[in-house]
Amino acid sequence: MNHRLPIAAISLLAAVASPAIAQDMTAPAYPETRRGDVVETLFGEEIADPYRWLEEDVRNAPEVADWVERQNAVTNAYLDRLPARDWFRARVGEIFDFARYSTPVERGGRYFYTFNTGLQNQSPLYVREGLEAEQRLLIDPNEWADDGATALSGWRASPDGSKLLYSVQDGGTDWRILRVLDVDTGEPLEDEIRWAKFTDLAWVGEEGFLYSRFPEPEEGEDFQALNYDQAVYFHRLGTPQSEDELVFATPEDREVGHSASVTSDGRWAIITSAKGTDARYEVRAIDLAARDTRGWQARPLVTGFDNAWSAVNSVGGKIWFVTNKDAPLYRVLAIDLDAASPEWEVVVPETEQPIDGASIVGDRLVLSYLQDASSVARIHTLDGEAAGEVELAGIGSVGGFSGRPGNPETFYSFTSFNCPPTIYRLDMATGERSTFAEPELAFDPDDFTVEQRFYDSKDGTRVPMFILRRADVAASGEAVPTVLYGYGGFDISLTPGFSASRLAWAQAGGAFVVANIRGGGEYGKAWHDAGRLDNKQNVFDDFIAAGEFLIAEGITPADGLAIQGGSNGGLLVGAVSNQRPDLFAAGNAAVGVMDMLRFDRWTAGRYWVDDYGYPDREDDFRVLRAYSPLHNIQRGVDYPALLVTTADTDDRVVPGHSFKYIAAVQEAGLGERPQLIRIETRAGHGSGKPTDKAIAEAADIMGFLAYWTGLVAPE
Structure with a gap:
């Protein structure tokens, strides 16, 4: 690995504020936002919703579009004056400028993977004949749109690698257009x-x-x-979509x-x-070998919506699954559907770490586990x-292990x-590991430390966190401006991963911390259950306790702690800003779920009742009402500096959440620190965002958090 720019000589942040820090960056004059008169009585309580008109789609509502333009004008003028923004824009771009590969997938002797030279807006897809x-x-999505906002979001080669x-994905939306390419010629099919x-x-x-549509x-x-009536269809090549066959649906x-x-041997379709x-x-399971006589006959294997089940693969009639049935940390089961009386058998029992x-791959099971939110990979025979074990290079995350039964490699x-x-x-035969692609970097990883610490939450629960700092900063013991990041929901685990903006923050002398709060999947089903529905307050308590721990341990000064989170993590930032505005200097709430009384009314929002509950059920309403960011703003209290970020094409968490929240925050008079909103165009919930937009957004966010935590970027 080549290191082009050692950073050990970069100085620690200045002990006193620079002249740039001393300039007036207090809250600007906010744009006027019309207040409506909508009031609803919900379970005996009157709920005012004066900004409901901001829920309308910006594309079809001129008043909302005008409001967005005026808010962006104020925000952009403010961000333009941030002293560290230009440094972050340059440094994030330099760090991000390295060749990036995805894990190769072999089909028919061909190897498919994406490769980005560094700062390409989208990653092209390549193939090797060996x-x-x-x-x-094969595909260069950078040619699809002048603004780089049309992405290659997914791909799969046919079994023989010929197609x-x-x-x-266009403009960040969750909608997808599916197409097919002839691999030999590189030409698209119709x-x-x-x-x-x-x-x-x-x-x-x-x-x-x-496919599903x-x-x-x-x-x-x-x-x-709202998204209802999803169904699975079969598309036969060379025919119009109107002739696609309905495979499975539940109109009832x-x-x-x-x-x-579909299993890699082509035998089973798993619905x-x-x-x-x-x-x-x-x-x-649909037996594709019997399709000529049985059609798309779907054979029930698991009914009842009680547990997690994930198909691994099959060999002949035998299919392996990972499940948390009778195993909260998951185990591997198998069933032979060709047997006269198929029965489930335990292949790999539950261990102390979640799968x-x-x-x-070949004749082996490759299982990755989470050990305190860091990856461990183990190999088993197909009998368990x-x-x-796969040797890994310390605290980190492993991904891939692509392959099929019979393959000699992964x-x-x-x-x-x-x-x-x-x-x-x-x-797979020898266990020998070789490097397929290693990035050349504009920094030396050894100049940074990744440390795992544990702290106690409000109720005594032990919670892990990861701390990224420059090695010299960590050795000095100095309290430095810190960004605390969290998510806490939907069984999603926050494992170690690389981010150019996070590394830039650490390179500037700060600390970046990820707290593995409850609601995620870091410790299996119980950890998730402890942070959802009427346990949701545990998530906020864990995050607040993380901030208090960082201050008590001298990692960050009391006035130097910023918080960040996206989507469900944006909800987290909004909720804890309401509950403990004194604890945080600044925050970035990205694409957040801010109106907990109406989240289930748009696009995919109805799915989230599993984690949040049903706003139209009184018991759930009481829980949601108690923490909803939009409905718990403390008027007249000094709040952290807040930068809310969203995008016009976000059809996962519609931007109306952020629009209504920032309008209410700005109207409430929350002190001299600014509460601003940054609204991206031709972008969605996050995936598919072009590199140039991602770098610009990161610079704005980090520049904003740096100012309000006192982090001074290097000269």
């Missing part, structure tokens, strides 16, 4: 699928593929209408969504059904016998807070 062959460009099915969303891509031999929404409703229960995968975001599924991923990635992903090849 592992040592020269790469050939490529891929999905297109096939095109619309209104796919939350879909897997699954080839059925070489003849066609399975919703009915076409009414005109003007595609970015706000419109809330159930369905996804389809996984869910009602919400919780890991509680029904599973059915985070599984695959079958221990067969070794590829995986390893990354940490101070190291971008390196791609490795693992020989």
Whole structure:
């Protein structure tokens, strides 16, 4: 690995504020926001909603569009004056400018992967005719849109590697357009699928593929209408979408969504059904070998929406699954559907760490586990016998292990807070590891430390956190401006991963901390359950306790702590800002769920009742009302400096959440620190965002947090 720019000589932050810090950066004059007169009585309580008009889609509502323009004008003028913003923009770009590969996938002797030279807005897709062959460009999404905001969001090569099915994401939306490419010629086929969303891509031999779609929404409703009636279809190559075959649907229960995968031997299509975001599924199997006589007959394997089930792969009639049925930390089961009386058998029992991923490569099971939110990878025989461990380079996250039964090799990635992903090849027969792709970096990872600490939450629960700092800063013991990041929901685990903006913050002399608060999946089902529904306050208590710990331990000064989170983490930032405005100097709430009384009324919001509860049920309403960021703003209290970030094309958490919240915050008079909103155009919930927009946004956020925590960027 080459290190072009050692940073050990960068000085610690100044002991006193520089002249730039001394300038007046207090709250500007906010744009006027019209207050409506909407008041509803919910379970005996009058709930005012004066900014409901801001829920309208900005594309179809001129008044909302005008409000967005005026808010952006004020915010941009403010951000332009931030002393550290230009440094962060330059440094984040320099750090991010390295060649990045995805883990290769082999099909028919060809190897497919994405490769970004560094600052390309989107990552092109390449193929090699053999592992040592020269790469050939197949798809360059950078040619699709002048602003770089149209992305290659997913892809899957056909079993023999002759065709490529891929999905297109435009402007950050969750909607996908599916297309097919001839790999030999590089030419697109005529096939095109619309209104796919939350879909897997699954080839059925070489003849066609399975996908999930919703009915076409009414005109003007595609970015706000609730998502009902998802169904699985089969598209035969060379035919129009109108002729696609319905494979599986539940018209009797419109809330159930369905996804389809196909085992790598082509024998089974696995239909996984869910009602919400919780890991509680029904599973059915379609015997593709009998399709000529039975059609798309779906055989129930798991019914009841009680537990998590994830198909790993199959060999003949035997299918392996990872499940938390009778195993909150997950185990591996198998069932032989060709047997006269199929029965579930335990292959790998539950251990003390939750299973985070599984695959079958060659004749081995490769399982990744979470050990205090960091990856461990172990190998087993298909009968479950221990067969070794994959050596990893310390605290970090492993991903990939792509492959199929019979394959001699697998590829995986390893990354940490101070190291971008390196791609490795693992020989399954010998256990020998070799490097497929290692990035050349504009920094030395050894100049940074990644430390794991544990702290006690309000109720005594032991919670882990990761701390990223420059090595010299950590050794000095100096309290430095700190960004505390959290999520705490939907069974999502925050594991170590590389971020150019986080590293830039540490490089400037600050600390970046990730708290593994309850609501995530770091310790299995119980950890998730402890942070959802009527336990949601635990999430906020864990995060507040993390901030108090960082101050008590001298990692950050009392006036130097910023907080950050996105989506459910944006809700987190909004809620704790209301509950403990004295604790935090600044915050960034990104694409947050801010109106907990109406979140289930748009697009995918109805799925979130598994974590949040139902606003129209009184017991749930009482819980939601108690922490909803929009409804618990403390008027007349000094608040942290807040930068709310969202995007016009976010059809996951519609921007109306952030619009209403910032309007209410600005009207409440929360002290001299600013509360601003940054509204990106042609961007969505996060995925598919072009590199230039991501760098610009990171510079704005880090520059804002730096000012209000006292972090002075190096000269």
